[in-house]
Structure formats: C-alpha cells, structure tokens
Amino acid sequence: MTRNALPTLTLLSLLAILPCSGCQSSKAEIDRRAQHIAMLADDTLDELDAAVATGDVGDAALSHIASAKSNQHQIKDEADKARTALHGVEDATPWWGRTLGNLAIAGVLIALVILLWQTGIGFVIKRLCYAIGLLIPRSTKASAALDAEAIARRRACPEQRESIAARRASDPAYDAEFVRQKKRKQRDEVSRHALPKEHMEIATS
Structure with a gap:
C-alpha cells in the first residue's frame, strides 16, 4: 500500500x-x-x-x-x-x-500501523520489543543462544564470528537476542567461577 x-x-x-x-x-x-x-x-x-x-x-x-x-x-x-x-x-x-x-475499527487500526511503519516509529517500537525479548521468532532465539554460547566459551572459529557479525548487522531481532543471551552466558560464567571460591572460603573457615 x-x-x-x-x-x-x-x-x-x-x-x-x-x-x-x-x-x-x-x-x-x-x-x-x-x-x-x-x-x-x-x-x-x-x-x-x-x-x-x-x-x-x-x-x-x-x-x-x-x-x-x-x-x-x-x-x-x-x-x-x-x-x-x-x-x-x-x-x-x-x-x-x-x-x-x-x-x-479494522481500517483505522490498519491505517495506524501503516502510519507508524512509514514514519519510522514502528521500527523503534519493534527494537524496543526485541530488547525485552518480544516478537522474536523461536528459531531466531535458538540460533542466537547457540551462537552466544559459542562466543562466551570461545569455541567460535573466525568464520563463525564473521557470520555472526554479518547476521547481527542485518537482523535486528537476532542482534537483540544475541546480546541478551551473551550477557546471560557471561553472568552464568561469573557465577560458576565464583561458586568454588565461596566453597573454599567456607572450608578454610
């Protein structure tokens, strides 16, 4: 239209x-x-x-x-x-x-959606939804989680890193989910490394 x-x-x-x-x-x-x-x-x-x-x-x-x-x-x-x-x-x-x-009502809603899309406001709303994990396809979430885990554990080869960077640049939904998953993996790694240290402190005390 x-x-x-x-x-x-x-x-x-x-x-x-x-x-x-x-x-x-x-x-x-x-x-x-x-x-x-x-x-x-x-x-x-x-x-x-x-x-x-x-x-x-x-x-x-x-x-x-x-x-x-x-x-x-x-x-x-x-x-x-x-x-x-x-x-x-x-x-x-x-x-x-x-x-x-x-x-x-349907016509007004369609016109509103088109207006938001053409003025760029719709893109901003989509980015905000992506940032909190909404409107992201399930396959995109699964792919971003696997790639984020590979990056966090330093298992990704240079070709895979280039592929991830290219997809992040072209797919806002994937990029937002990748950032969320990467931060989650980093928190998990910090918690996993901090747990043995706490156990050692308890044992020595």
Missing part, C-alpha cells in the same frame, strides 16, 4: 464510523417522547383548571371538562407505564451496523 492510499483508507474508515455514531438509541427516544407526552398532559390539566377558575364555563361544559381531565390522567398513567416497561428493553444493533463498526 502506497503512502497516498493511507489518507483514503483513513477517510473511508471514518465515513464508516459516522453512520454508526449517528444512530440514536431507540430506547432513549421512546423514553423521551413518553416523558414529553406526560408533560403535555400536565399542561392540559392546568389549562382545564384555569378555564374552570374563570367562571365563564357553563354547567353543561363542566361534565366534559371533568371527562377531559380524566382522560389526561389516564394518558399520564399510560406514559408512566411505558417508561417503566422500557427498563426491560435493550437496544439491538442491526447486523449491518455491527459489520460497519468492525470494518471501521
């Missing part, structure tokens, strides 16, 4: 995320509308009470106002029941929404 294709991949990934992020929760929308209906019912009850309080409503209309108030109370009760029932409902994401979301 060329560097010019990186912005295109990133843009397509972001465009795939936008439809998913723009989807509103159906559960939240229903709850909001039910709450609004209950508020309208309260406002209607207040208006009916205000109309009766004016004294301009005739006796023939009072029964209709009472019926309207009863209906508004029922509307409030039904809205409250709907909001209560929503507690047992969960939003379901359609299959295409999940697919778009997964593709968008």
Whole structure:
C-alpha cells in the first residue's frame, strides 16, 4: 500500500464510523417522547383548571371538562407505564451496523500501523520489543543462544564470528537476542567461577 492510499483508507474508515455514531438509541427516544407526552398532559390539566377558575364555563361544559381531565390522567398513567416497561428493553444493533463498526475499527487500526511503519516509529517500537525479548521468532532465539554460547566459551572459529557479525548487522531481532543471551552466558560464567571460591572460603573457615 502506497503512502497516498493511507489518507483514503483513513477517510473511508471514518465515513464508516459516522453512520454508526449517528444512530440514536431507540430506547432513549421512546423514553423521551413518553416523558414529553406526560408533560403535555400536565399542561392540559392546568389549562382545564384555569378555564374552570374563570367562571365563564357553563354547567353543561363542566361534565366534559371533568371527562377531559380524566382522560389526561389516564394518558399520564399510560406514559408512566411505558417508561417503566422500557427498563426491560435493550437496544439491538442491526447486523449491518455491527459489520460497519468492525470494518471501521479494522481500517483505522490498519491505517495506524501503516502510519507508524512509514514514519519510522514502528521500527523503534519493534527494537524496543526485541530488547525485552518480544516478537522474536523461536528459531531466531535458538540460533542466537547457540551462537552466544559459542562466543562466551570461545569455541567460535573466525568464520563463525564473521557470520555472526554479518547476521547481527542485518537482523535486528537476532542482534537483540544475541546480546541478551551473551550477557546471560557471561553472568552464568561469573557465577560458576565464583561458586568454588565461596566453597573454599567456607572450608578454610
């Protein structure tokens, strides 16, 4: 993939995320509308009470106002029941929404990896991982361990030393593992030589 294709991949990934992020929760929308209906019912009850309080409503209309108030109370009760029932409902994401979301995440991750690789940051991260023994193939570890042991015990011939030097220069993973193994062999040699000396000191004391 060329560097010019990186912005295109990133843009397509972001465009795939936008439809998913723009989807509103159906559960939240229903709850909001039910709450609004209950508020309208309260406002209607207040208006009916205000109309009766004016004294301009005739006796023939009072029964209709009472019926309207009863209906508004029922509307409030039904809205409250709907909001209560929503507690047992969960939003379901359609299959295409999940697919778009997964593709968008994958696209962003791929674009990020390419960006890190092209800017050289990826190489630095790999070197840091190699330094602590991560991301190194098992065969490379085994080869580096054998070569480090040969160098530490001075068993390597000049040709082998040249081969090791050439591989260290061309393979960062091998070089990092070789350094780690060489230091480990050196520590083992120091410990092995120091152990008899400690035993002699204990025996003489």
